[in-house]
Amino acid sequence: MKILYYPGCSSEHLARDLYLSIETLASSLGVELEVLSDWNCCGAREIEEAPEGVGLFLAARNLALAQGEELLVACSLCFHNLKRAQDLLRKEAGFRARIAELLKEEGLELSLKTPQILPLTEFLARLDLSKFRSAGFRGLPVAVYYGCFLSRPCPTDLEALEKALSAVGYPVVPTTLKSHCCGGHLPRTDSPVIKNLCQRLIFEAHQKGATGLAVACPVCKLNLEIYGGPSFPVRYFTQYLGLALGLSPSWLGLPEEE
Amino acid sequence: MEPGLLLEDILQKLAEEGYQISKRTFLYYVQLGLLPKGKRKGQKKGGVKFYYPTWTLERLKAILELKKKGLKLKEIQERLPKKAPSPPLPKTFSQAERLKDCNACGICGAICPVYEEMDLPPWRLIQAWEEVPDSLPSANTPWVCVGCYLCETRCPQEIPIVEFLRFLRREGLPPGRRWRKHPEWSRIFWSLLEERGRSFDFGAVHAYQIRVLGPAEDQRLLLRLPGPEGEKEVTAPSKIKGLPALKRALERARGWK
Ligand code: SF4
Numbered sequence: 001m002k003i004l005y006y007p008g009c010s011s012e013h014l015a016r017d018l019y020l021s022i023e024t025l026a027s028s029l030g031v032e033l034e035v036l037s038d039w040n041c042c043g044a045r046e047i048e049e050a051p052e053g054v055g056l057f058l059a060a061r062n063l064a065l066a067q068g069e070e071l072l073v074a075c076s077l078c079f080h081n082l083k084r085a086q087d088l089l090r091k092e093a094g095f096r097a098r099i100a101e102l103l104k105e106e107g108l109e110l111s112l113k114t115p116q117i118l119p120l121t122e123f124l125a126r127l128d129l130s131k132f133r134s135a136g137f138r139g140l141p142v143a144v145y146y147g148c149f150l151s152r153p154c155p156t157d158l159e160a161l162e163k164a165l166s167a168v169g170y171p172v173v174p175t176t177l178k179s180h181c182c183g184g185h186l187p188r189t190d191s192p193v194i195k196n197l198c199q200r201l202i203f204e205a206h207q208k209g210a211t212g213l214a215v216a217c218p219v220c221k222l223n224l225e226i227y228g229g230p231s232f233p234v235r236y237f238t239q240y241l242g243l244a245l246g247l248s249p250s251w252l253g254l255p256e257e258e
Numbered sequence: 259m260e261p262g263l264l265l266e267d268i269l270q271k272l273a274e275e276g277y278q279i280s281k282r283t284f285l286y287y288v289q290l291g292l293l294p295k296g297k298r299k300g301q302k303k304g305g306v307k308f309y310y311p312t313w314t315l316e317r318l319k320a321i322l323e324l325k326k327k328g329l330k331l332k333e334i335q336e337r338l339p340k341k342a343p344s345p346p347l348p349k350t351f352s353q354a355e356r357l358k359d360c361n362a363c364g365i366c367g368a369i370c371p372v373y374e375e376m377d378l379p380p381w382r383l384i385q386a387w388e389e390v391p392d393s394l395p396s397a398n399t400p401w402v403c404v405g406c407y408l409c410e411t412r413c414p415q416e417i418p419i420v421e422f423l424r425f426l427r428r429e430g431l432p433p434g435r436r437w438r439k440h441p442e443w444s445r446i447f448w449s450l451l452e453e454r455g456r457s458f459d460f461g462a463v464h465a466y467q468i469r470v471l472g473p474a475e476d477q478r479l480l481l482r483l484p485g486p487e488g489e490k491e492v493t494a495p496s497k498i499k500g501l502p503a504l505k506r507a508l509e510r511a512r513g514w515k
């Protein structure tokens with residue numbers, strides 16, 4: 001199976017481990033990731049300070065390059081930016097016309113229907129992962145965390161992480177804060193607010209008997225690691241999946257002793 | 259009276275819009291009389307700062323545009339209007355009608371995960387806007403908002419709170435009343451995006467310090483991590499093929515009204 005894939009800027013450094021684990025996972029699941037040719041940055045949070053056209057254009061160029069039914073996106077912020085732009089362009093003919101003008105520079109055209117922007121969580125949840133589980137693997141209980149952009153304002157499947165992880169043998173402990181906020185891109189770094197938010201998420205997971213927290217978003221993971229306290233493991237859900245498939249930790253961007 | 263803009267604010271704003279100019283050049287233009295002089299103001303915490311009138315921004319943009327066309331500074335001076343332009347009219351929020359439905363229940367402030375960092379809760383800004391759009395207080399709220407959408411999902415009146423805050427941040431407040439957030443990162447972010455088509459989610463590295471060494475072609479980026487990892491070097495993002503067209507399109511998109 002082949003799927004068109006938008007890596008996003010974080011794949012090159014901040015979330016190198018996420019992307020490593022995605023690539024490893026894909027090859028062992030027999031999924032061919034076709035990287036979107038000549039993709040560009042989605043503008044992250046910075047587009048919010050620029051005129052609307054800037055963010056819309058950055059997203060639209062990627063969407064126009066994506067000739068296919070679906071576009072797989074791993075980073076939650078990229079997902080949010082692409083999805084928000086796509087929805088806005090579908091709704092507002094005025095924006096659409098102006099963006100179409102800009103895309104002409106490169107001979108690109110935007111389709112109204114495609115691609116469907118597919119978050120990594122949903123993509124992995126719909127594969128039959130159970131048959132790839134390594135024999136003898138016994139997963140310890142984990143909790144999951146979706147964060148904001150997979151939950152709001154364009155909600156994705158909020159059982160996807162549970163489905164994927166339990167398919168390979170992890171007992172998933174239910175939590176009430178799985179769609180709450182980790183503090184995101186809060187500008188002040190010494191803020192007690194962000195510490196509180198992160199520690200509360202870790203505290204709940206720990207209280208409910210989880211041995212680690214499976215996350216999907218690079219920003220959430222960074223925040224939880226920096227502010228959540230050192231002793232509770234926070235890993236990408238793809239890393240957890242990889243371990244259950246018997247893949248080497250180093251191929252998943254994890255330290256060897258895991 | 260408008261307090262005016264700090265030099266750093268002006269340079270940041272320009273960088274966001276894709277212009278590159280150094281502090282030195284700016285001061286040189288002031289010296290030549292191309293740009294207005296800054297007003298000296300003592301700070302509460304001691305020291306002085308220089309504030310430039312807000313129209314400096316537009317004027318500097320005009321200068322840089324003329325320079326791009328190959329004009330000499332002397333010719334530019336002749337072309338520029340002599341007087342200060344009249345202040346721009348305040349922008350309007352496209353969904354302003356919907357703000358009227360806010361019943362000031364306060365839920366948006368109560369649910370906001372980062373409320374404690376805010377000078378005022380979102381609804382106070384909505385109410386101020388409702389009274390007189392120009393009376394908006396200079397609160398840090400629009401910049402502190404992390405865009406989690408918790409307020410919007412709970413608001414009983416379905417007010418487009420996040421869009422409103424985004425609007426305030428972008429254009430709803432005069433530049434002198436805009437709160438500044440990591441101007442250095444913004445600058446690097448946009449210059450990488452302009453030069454490569456790809457960047458770096460600097461927002462996500464707010465706990466890091468960043469240093470950039472060397473010119474565009476041979477840039478080195480150093481990140482300092484808060485943990486035991488210390489400083490590490492990261493490679494600048496790879497360049498996209500459609501860069502010239504992307505740059506032209508971005509420039510046009512920036513001109514959107
Ligand atoms: S929750 Fe909605 S109605 Fe209530 S104060 Fe906030 S914006 Fe107004």
Ligand code: SF4
Nearest residue numbers: 370403404406407409
């Ligand atoms: S979207 Fe912004 S204002 Fe609303 S709850 Fe989240 S951080 Fe607070």
